[in-house]
Amino acid sequence: MNSLQKSRQHVLEQIQHACQQAQRDPAEVQLLAVSKTHPSAVLQEMYQTGQRAFGENYLQEALEKIEALQDLEIEWHFIGHVQRNKTKHLAEKFAWVHGVDRLIIAERLSNQRSDQQAPLNICLQVNIDGQDSKDGCSPGEVPALVEQSSRLPNLRLRGLMVIPAPNNTAAFQDAKQLFDTVKAQHAQPADWDTLSMGMSGDLNAAIAAGSTMVRIGTALFGARDYSK
Ligand SMILES: *Cc1c(COP(=O)(O)O)cnc(C)c1O
Numbered sequence: 001m002n003s004l005q006k007s008r009q010h011v012l013e014q015i016q017h018a019c020q021q022a023q024r025d026p027a028e029v030q031l032l033a034v035s036k037t038h039p040s041a042v043l044q045e046m047y048q049t050g051q052r053a054f055g056e057n058y059l060q061e062a063l064e065k066i067e068a069l070q071d072l073e074i075e076w077h078f079i080g081h082v083q084r085n086k087t088k089h090l091a092e093k094f095a096w097v098h099g100v101d102r103l104i105i106a107e108r109l110s111n112q113r114s115d116q117q118a119p120l121n122i123c124l125q126v127n128i129d130g131q132d133s134k135d136g137c138s139p140g141e142v143p144a145l146v147e148q149s150s151r152l153p154n155l156r157l158r159g160l161m162v163i164p165a166p167n168n169t170a171a172f173q174d175a176k177q178l179f180d181t182v183k184a185q186h187a188q189p190a191d192w193d194t195l196s197m198g199m200s201g202d203l204n205a206a207i208a209a210g211s212t213m214v215r216i217g218t219a220l221f222g223a224r225d226y227s228k
Pocket of ligand 1: 034036057079080163199200201215216217218219
């Protein structure tokens with residue numbers, strides 16, 4: 001096994017173990033490979049281990065990789081902050097956008113998604129633990145945002161995305177509770193199936209609380225080098 005195979009295997013085992021501990025079915029938790037800063041060749045190598053879903057944070061970097069790897073069947077997720085003037089590329093090139101936190105962003109994504117494409121999957125980013133510096137809407141804004149954005153024709157609203165402060169496992173439970181509250185009131189509860197939370201350092205706690213998609217970078221690819 002090469003080192004990417006090993007690290008992916010290790011992360012999958014960690015997910016499985018966390019699911020066992022939490023008495024959950026491992027099939028309920030998807031692994032998103034967060035590949036920011038890593039070159040296309042590394043993504044291709046990871047793809048060959050069986051990984052299909054990749055998450056990127058920086059639009060320009062992501063567009064270059066999407067172009068370079070267009071022959072592969074990668075499901076591209078945008079997990080960075082969504083700027084209003086960048087929605088067009090997101091709507092055209094990605095399968096998922098996790099960082100939607102305002103109605104205007106959802107509207108633009110829906111308008112700019114082509115009718116020929118499958119609806120764009122989105123998650124609402126919630127600032128679940130009230131951090132000053134973080135993006136995301138407040139928990140109180142979620143019900144109205146859900147109601148309004150689930151009416152947009154070219155989107156499929158799938159759930160919530162959170163990035164709590166490190167070691168704040170209670171925030172994962174708060175996110176799960178909010179997720180369940182919305183699901184109970186949702187017009188199409190089957191569509192509301194994604195709770196995107198947990199990174200390399202806290203995936204166990206996130207899965208214990210109910211995460212359905214962990215976003216893993218470092219544990220799969222090693223430490224990131226931002227100097228390049
Ligand atoms: C970079 C990033 C990750 C991955 O973090 P690791 O600690 O490297 O696993 C997950 N989610 C978001 C939003 C990120 O920006």
